Amino acid sequence: MAEIGGMNIRALAAKYGTPLYVYDEGRICDILNSYREHFQSDTFETGVLYASKAFSCKAIVKLIAEYGMYLDVVSGGEIYTAKQAGYDMSKIFFHGNNKTPEEITYALKEHVGTFVVDNLQEAELLKELSENADYTVHALLRVNPGVEAHTHNYIVTAHVDSKFGISFLNEEEIVKTIEVLKTCPHIAFDGFHAHIGSQIFDRNAFGEEIRKLFEYAKHMKDTYGTDIKTINIGGGFAARYTAADAPIPTDEVCRFILDTCREENEKNGLNVHRILIEPGRSIVAEAGYTIYTAGGIKTTPNRHYVFVDGGMSDNIRPALYQAEYDAVVDGKENEPANTEYTVAGKCCESGDILIQKISLPDMQRGDLIVLKTTGAYGYSMASHYNKLPLPAVVFVKDGTDRLVIRRETFEHMTALEV
């Protein structure tokens, strides 16, 4: 691949330096269009929330706004970023298992539309802090339906001991929390939220989640007269990192979710009005690439290493989740990939390996290696380990490039040091 989004890779590297995150903006727009087109229903109001933790910056928030989508945030910092992008605060859903009093106060001051309340203590805190709110604060309750999605342990979120949400097994707390929310003068309790994990390939995991949510909503209605108007299914739709990955196509997963919700709504005699989903990864992952420059090549008895000028500081996912990536070498697409390499980063840590094994053409210092599918949880989880400055982020579209986040300098990294 000599190009991303119509832009020459070598020219991008020369202009902005490496490592460099590059997003094919057209690709993001295609996915946003696909969600917008397919997450539509005759039965329900529908909404797609972009989970900004996957990649949060002003440029992406502006795109989300252009496509009329809602925004999922998990911190004061993500609210601030949305605000800086001019995003409509009423369309924000504020998540998190431990929102601080300062964050809640800030969100209320900014008129954030919906709080996804995680537990009873948080509901009580929100009640207290919203006493003088000058608008109606919408609230969903995060519940844990106990669906096991088969994904990495760190990104499973709905097992019974999860730190997120209230388990269906703890009905007493669910009932009390709803009671607290319903008795707040400024709060409108809308319904349930759940999120069962990330990088999910199996539609049946979502099917089971939906069935459990609707059955529980019926139980709540029959037992306590609680009306659930909104159900938010969460995110978790997989992206394709390597040829071994086969994510459910967006149109199919949207249809499946809405069909299952309609069936369950009818079957349980409910009157749920609105269905929401909140994809993060599937919107930005495949549109993102990281360009690295190859440095040293090292051969040991069992391996050929190629070292690159970034690593776990710009992509922690291989070290943290054993995540796998595919890569190409710019300009060597037609050369035989006949050597097995380990692509290693430059951080002082043996675990700083971006790709354990990949067949590549013979590598030389100065070659540009492009890792694919790095658009989600790359920049957003980047660190300053070894005091490596964060790379720049560039959006490319129709043969033009635009810088959306500048590369950090050494001065940035010490600017706050007293």
Ligand code: LLP
């Ligand atoms: N909604 C909630 C409540 C979430 O916790 C998450 C992700 C999402 C939506 C978006 O999920 P997605 O569609 O992106 O799978 N750092 C990990 C992923 C952590 C996901 C955390 N929650 C990784 O790099 O794989």
